[in-house]
Amino acid sequence: MIEKLEALTAAGTLPDGLSFANVTVEPPRDALHGDLATNAAMVLAKPAKMKPRDIAEALAGLLAEDARVLSADVAGPGFLNLRIDPAVFQGLIPEILTKGTDFGRSNIGAGRKVNVEFVSTNPTGPIHVGHTRGAVFGDALASVLDFAGYNVTREYYINDGGAQVDVLARSAYERYREACGHAPEIAEGLYPGDYLIPVGEALKEKYGDSLIDKPESEWLADFRLFATDAMMDLIRHDLALLGVEMDSYFSEKSLYGSGKIEAAIASLDAKGLIYTGTLPPPKGKLPEDWEAREQTLFRSTEHGDDVDRPVQKSDGSWTYFAPDIAYHYDKIERGFDELIDVFGADHGGYVKRMKAAVSALSGGEVPLDIKLCQLVRLLKNGEPFKMSKRANNFILLSDVVEQVGRDVTRFVMLTRKNDAQLDFDFAKALEQSKDNPVFYVQYAHARVHSVLSKAGTPSDSALQAADTSLLTNPAEMALLKKLAEWPRLAQLAATHHEPHRIAFYLFELASEFHALQHLGKVDGALRFILADQPALSQARLAMIRAVAVVISAGLGILGVTPRDEMR
RNA sequence: GGCCCCGUAGCUCAGCUGGAUAGAGCAGCUGACUUCUAAUCAGCAGGCCACAGGUUCGAAUCCUGUCGGGGUCACCA
Numbered sequence: 001m002i003e004k005l006e007a008l009t010a011a012g013t014l015p016d017g018l019s020f021a022n023v024t025v026e027p028p029r030d031a032l033h034g035d036l037a038t039n040a041a042m043v044l045a046k047p048a049k050m051k052p053r054d055i056a057e058a059l060a061g062l063l064a065e066d067a068r069v070l071s072a073d074v075a076g077p078g079f080l081n082l083r084i085d086p087a088v089f090q091g092l093i094p095e096i097l098t099k100g101t102d103f104g105r106s107n108i109g110a111g112r113k114v115n116v117e118f119v120s121t122n123p124t125g126p127i128h129v130g131h132t133r134g135a136v137f138g139d140a141l142a143s144v145l146d147f148a149g150y151n152v153t154r155e156y157y158i159n160d161g162g163a164q165v166d167v168l169a170r171s172a173y174e175r176y177r178e179a180c181g182h183a184p185e186i187a188e189g190l191y192p193g194d195y196l197i198p199v200g201e202a203l204k205e206k207y208g209d210s211l212i213d214k215p216e217s218e219w220l221a222d223f224r225l226f227a228t229d230a231m232m233d234l235i236r237h238d239l240a241l242l243g244v245e246m247d248s249y250f251s252e253k254s255l256y257g258s259g260k261i262e263a264a265i266a267s268l269d270a271k272g273l274i275y276t277g278t279l280p281p282p283k284g285k286l287p288e289d290w291e292a293r294e295q296t297l298f299r300s301t302e303h304g305d306d307v308d309r310p311v312q313k314s315d316g317s318w319t320y321f322a323p324d325i326a327y328h329y330d331k332i333e334r335g336f337d338e339l340i341d342v343f344g345a346d347h348g349g350y351v352k353r354m355k356a357a358v359s360a361l362s363g364g365e366v367p368l369d370i371k372l373c374q375l376v377r378l379l380k381n382g383e384p385f386k387m388s389k390r391a392n393n394f395i396l397l398s399d400v401v402e403q404v405g406r407d408v409t410r411f412v413m414l415t416r417k418n419d420a421q422l423d424f425d426f427a428k429a430l431e432q433s434k435d436n437p438v439f440y441v442q443y444a445h446a447r448v449h450s451v452l453s454k455a456g457t458p459s460d461s462a463l464q465a466a467d468t469s470l471l472t473n474p475a476e477m478a479l480l481k482k483l484a485e486w487p488r489l490a491q492l493a494a495t496h497h498e499p500h501r502i503a504f505y506l507f508e509l510a511s512e513f514h515a516l517q518h519l520g521k522v523d524g525a526l527r528f529i530l531a532d533q534p535a536l537s538q539a540r541l542a543m544i545r546a547v548a549v550v551i552s553a554g555l556g557i558l559g560v561t562p563r564d565e566m567r
Numbered sequence: 568g569g570c571c572c573c574g575u576a577g578c579u580c581a582g583c584u585g586g587a588u589a590g591a592g593c594a595g596c597u598g599a600c601u602u603c604u605a606a607u608c609a610g611c612a613g614g615c616c617a618c619a620g621g622u623u624c625g626a627a628u629c630c631u632g633u634c635g636g637g638g639u640c641a642c643c644a
Contacts, residue, residue: 024583024585024586026583027583028586028587032587033587037586037587039585039586042586042624042625043585045624046623046624052624075587076586076587077586077587077624077625078624079586079587122644159644161644162643162644163643163644164643164644252644278641279641280641281641282568282569282640282641290641291641292641293641293642295641295642306569306570307569307640307641309641310641310642312642313642314642315642317642319642319643319644320643320644321644323644324644344638345571345572345637345638345639346638346639347638347639348570348571348572348638348639349570349571349638349639349640350639351570351571352570352571372571372572372638374572374573374637374638375637375638415580415581416579416580416581417580417581419571419572419573420572420573420580421572421573421636421637422579423579425579434606435592435593435606436606437592439606440592440606440607442606443604443606443607444607446604446606447603447604447607448603450603450604451603451604452603453603454603455603485583488583489583492583496583496584500581501581501583504580504581504582504591507581507591507592508591511591514607514608515607515608515609517603517604517607517608518599518600518605518607518608518609519608520602520603521599521600521602521603521605521607521608522599522608522609524602527602527603528603529603544603565604566604566606567604
């Protein structure tokens with residue numbers, strides 16, 4: 001399309017120097033308007049100082065010369081509707097069968113290195129259901145990017161440097177005392193979870209009872225290390241249940257004492273972005289205990305933030321923000337071309353400062369996109385389910401996966417935009433699982449498998465030879481056109497960082513397939529397998545095999561299993 | 568009070584970075600299997616796209632404001 005526009009420019013029909021950036025070519029919403037439509041004439045009319053219809057006419061004339069274009073009609077205010085030769089769509093089938101699940105893979109990423117950081121829960125316990133969405137989202141997003149030709153690294157940032165790991169160590173100490181036969185004293189503020197009991201026992205194995213009643217200074221550091229390692233094992237195990245595998249785990253603690261924090265701050269300082277000062281009080285309600293303090297500040301307002309942010313506390317120690325800066329600095333130094341952070345919506349307040357930091361550290365060279373996942377509201381029989389620490393009734397990721405299954409969990413979480421709130425009704429997911437869209441998609445895949453096995457499970461190479469020009473029924477063409485959308489859709493999901501588009505597309509594709517299969521029940525001539533028409537049957541089998549391949553590719557990206565049977 | 572996200576059918580949500588008559592799924596009503604899985608399909612009904620302005624050939628989409636819902640807000644990570 002762009003080529004044609006350039007040709008028009010060259011021919012002098014259009015003036016030089018027009019931007020084609022806003023020109024789109026896409027399948028119209030209404031099939032009556034043809035197979036493809038473009039708004040080129042309307043977008044260009046103004047800058048070219050020409051009437052939209054004149055541009056459209058010129059473009060139509062040029063496009064009509066292309067053998068693949070059956071007709072090019074100007075409609076409405078200047079839309080150009082194209083009818084494409086069915087052979088283009090029919091030719092898709094052998095291509096899909098040849099490429100397999102690589103069909104739709106693109107290279108728009110051009111091998112650019114992308115770091116997707118996600119989950120990153122504190123290493124103080126197993127993964128809680130609230131983090132499941134971020135885990136699924138980040139993993140699917142990483143796959144989407146990989147499919148689009150990016151070089152993706154999945155990374156987990158271990159928050160093992162702060163005060164909460166001291167709390168963990170103390171909690172583990174109580175469990176250690178318990179293992180040694182003493183009554184544990186789980187004070188307010190410590191982690192009461194049962195998952196620390198085995199850690200206490202393991203600590204007894206290692207240390208005997210030599211540390212009982214010893215001062216904290218003698219065991220805190222060791223216990224901290226031991227307990228966080230144990231928690232990371234738990235977390236890795238939980239992630240594995242979901243099918244999430246990280247490429248890299250990055251420890252916050254490793255930043256301390258390595259000079260990395262100092263180096264990152266120095267880098268900002270060199271740009272004149274670090275100063276000592278006093279922040280104004282927060283606007284609106286003034287906290288009771290607020291008092292002016294002099295701190296080391298990062299001039300994040302220079303990079304789009306609302307206020308400058310402290311990197312050092314008044315006593316000179318680092319704030320949590322300082323290692324975060326150093327961590328992102330490290331990512332930049334590792335040579336990533338793009339960064340993506342997946343946060344929970346409760347961290348929305350850090351977006352601007354983090355972007356400011358990355359912008360400053362990379363000189364604006366490395367884009368950082370922060371995807372916020374709205375928290376999941378758990379429902380039980382339509383009632384909000386409240387979790388409380390005291391009652392110890394936290395629902396864990398492992399609970400969800402064990403009860404509703406990995407596929408359902410993942411698909412439900414991905415059938416929603418990341419920034420929309422999500423209700424997850426436990427009872428519904430369990431009892432009415434038949435209504436779950438994931439089964440609808442898997443069922444389509446299973447049906448294809450079933451039909452193919454009825455036909456003797458022909459090989460893909462055999463199906464590639466099918467004469468797909470026999471596929472002319474409107475319902476078949478509709479299915480083929482839906483298949484044709486896949487590569488473009490996969491690319492859009494990648495450029496927009498929106499894996500949910502894959503889920504919705506798969507649902508639509510499955511819908512087209514189910515409709516077509518059902519037509520065979522109403523009209524016997526449309527059945528996939530016709531004993532007296534082997535060539536047509538072969539073509540149809542090739543078509544539905546192509547459907548299964550694309551479903552399989554899409555589900556693969558989402559981390560959902562394509563099933564061969566639903567029984 | 569500042570900032571961020573959301574507001575689309577009774578409910579849960581899409582809507583392809585501005586396109587043609589706004590779409591699905593549940594729920595409701597009518598129908599469709601002696602055949603490749605009915606975990607399916609076809610149809611009906613359901614809408615001031617929160618509200619008011621603005622930008623232009625054209626707005627659910629972009630801008631401003633208002634109203635609702637959620638999140639967050641100086642040494643906690």
